[in-house]
Amino acid sequence: MTKEIQEWFLMPSIKECLAEYEKQELGLISDIAKHGCSGGVPGLTYYSETTAFYDAHEDEVWQELSDAADAAGIANGLMLYNICKNPTSLRTLKNDLVWFAVEVCAQQLVASREAV
DSSP, rough: OOOOOGGGSSSSHHHHHHHHHHHHHHHHHHHHHHHEEEEEOSSSSSSHHHHHHHHHHHHHHHHHHHHHHHHHHOHHHHHHHOOSSOOOOOHHHHHHHHHHHHHHHHHHHHHHHOOO
16 A cells, blocks of 8 residues: 655654644644654554655654664664564664654654743
């Protein structure tokens, strides 16, 4: 099944994607921050969607992983293992990395909103 690329995730950064997601009333950033992506995020549900999102934001996804590893004081490889313990394919790995990066960015956005 081929899914159409979601317009909201064509923004330049993941945080801008999330802002557009909320602006289009597809869902709330706070829900992603609190519950994660596994409960269903329109446009990030199917492997075709998460793979397309990964391909559009690959560098930023890896930067989020690296930043999280640094903050935790662990190696990137160990952080990667914590994100995707049993990758059965490249698309599974991409899916898990996208969900991780989107969830982290959502949490950062919520925290910055609460700090204001």
